[in-house]
Amino acid sequence: MAAPTPTRPRRRGHDPESVLSIAVHVFNERGYDGTSMEDLARALGVTKSAIYYHVPGKEQLLGRALDRALDGLFAMVADERAAAGPAIERLEWVVRQSVRILVDRLPYVTLLLRVRGNSVTEQAALERRREFDRFISRLVKEAAADGSLRPDVDPALVTRLLFGTVNSIAEWYEPARGNASPDDLADALLKMAFNGLRSRPAAQG
Amino acid sequence: MAAPTPTRPRRRGHDPESVLSIAVHVFNERGYDGTSMEDLARALGVTKSAIYYHVPGKEQLLGRALDRALDGLFAMVADERAAAGPAIERLEWVVRQSVRILVDRLPYVTLLLRVRGNSVTEQAALERRREFDRFISRLVKEAAADGSLRPDVDPALVTRLLFGTVNSIAEWYEPARGNASPDDLADALLKMAFNGLRSRPAAQG
Missing domain, CATH: 1.10.10.60 (Homeodomain-like)
Structure with missing residues (x-):
């Protein structure tokens, strides 16, 4: 093919x-x-x-490809919008940007998500992924500590589920197929994860 | 190994x-x-x-393994708790059961999620997966139609994101590693997806 x-x-x-x-x-x-x-x-x-x-060589290409995905994530981590303001809003911004990066760099992120650590290059990529996860984890804990995150869920589990949801987009999203735009996709994900799928009587009037 | x-x-x-x-x-x-x-x-x-x-033969084993995952999902679809009651509650029940099936049959579901349709056996499994997706999709649409699902998200996108979240558990969950119990996992997922991660002022007093 x-x-x-x-x-x-x-x-x-x-x-x-x-x-x-x-x-x-x-x-x-x-x-x-x-x-x-x-x-x-x-x-x-x-x-x-x-x-x-x-x-x-093959592994050099792999390294460059994985960096393409990871550099996008770390540019976001270094952005001031990830550092200033209420934790829950920074978390929402980071999730939204992560969806955009995933869609913009879909083949690179797809490759990254399949890495299992079978070589030095893969292990280095996994270490950067873990560093990113720790950043998210700290953000979730901050939001839990300031009371903006619901108190009855484990922050570690929230981190897993939230980024599990983001990453799952790589399994089905095909921009050419007329799927939702990246912004609509991020909107739907944020509404579901942060405000919930159940309609709220108060908001409905 | x-x-x-x-x-x-x-x-x-x-x-x-x-x-x-x-x-x-x-x-x-x-x-x-x-x-x-x-x-x-x-x-x-x-x-x-x-x-x-x-x-x-190898393919016969694959077929039996994929049926192990799919039979679990279809037994749930046939259960009366998936058929009676408000759509949003049936949807929540189905999501909770899906998490349980995924954890109970983790290696089988993991295998199913990797199927790409490379043989008759894989194509048959994909067709059963699509049938399951259509069932979920109908349930989401019912919940949207009766007003229990927030009206500002596309039901098709909700189906994708909701089961993307469930399926992502297969990427990291290891029961032996002291991860959350299946019930705690399902609780956290349902809280996030149906009620949202943001704490609600009213509920906080």
Whole structure:
């Protein structure tokens, strides 16, 4: 399925960006461990010997791809909107941004979510994911401490469930298929998770 | 890691239940496509030629494993508690039961969630999953129609997000690790999704 149509002339030159994008597509389709350099060469439309001109190695591509996802998350963590204001509002902002990053960088985040730690590169990515989780966890605890989070749920469980919901979007979301826009998607998720699906008599009039 | 300790004598006979349980463990660890009959023989502690005495074939085991997950979900759909009463309460009950089934049958549900439709058996399982999704979707629409679901979210999106949250539990839940009990887990998920994480001033006094 990843093989190019033989009638169309192939581009011989690939910039690093298109190499990365094509490689991530192949990784997601075949699994990283199931992808050979030959598979990558085929998808890029270059010979098996020419692939090393474009790519030093598979794991280096994996590292770059995982950084693409993780850098997005850490840019958000460093944003002042994640640092100032009531904890519950910062948490909502972070969840909304996480949905946007997931949608914007869907193949990269999808790859990240499948990482199990089978190599040094994967372990480094998992460590960055855990660092992100600790950031979220602190935010949830802050919101619990200042009374803006309901007191009868365990903050650790909230962190898991909240980001489980965000990450589950990668399982089904296909922007090309006319799914909800990223903003509508984030709105629906925030309404469900922070205000609940049950309609409120008071709000209904 | 799946190889048995050589010092312990191996059981030569396996009942169908233990064959299935061991096979599903191997499928989840290596991926179904990456598992050979030889891998299964090794995990069962039998010779490569003896494996066919226990197992007619890999795909038959896959089918039985996926049915184990799906039969649980459809038994719930057929239960009267899924059919009688206000739609929103039936929906809550179904979500709670889904969490229980996921935890009770964790390896089987994990396997089901990874199915992509690569064979007749996988396609049949996906069709049953879609049937289950349609059942949930109808329930969400009923709750929207009777006014018990907040009116400002798309029922189709709610179905996706709600079961995305439930299914995400399979990514991290390990009963042996002292995680929350299935009931605490279901409680937290229901509180978040149906009533929201934000504390309510009225409820706080």
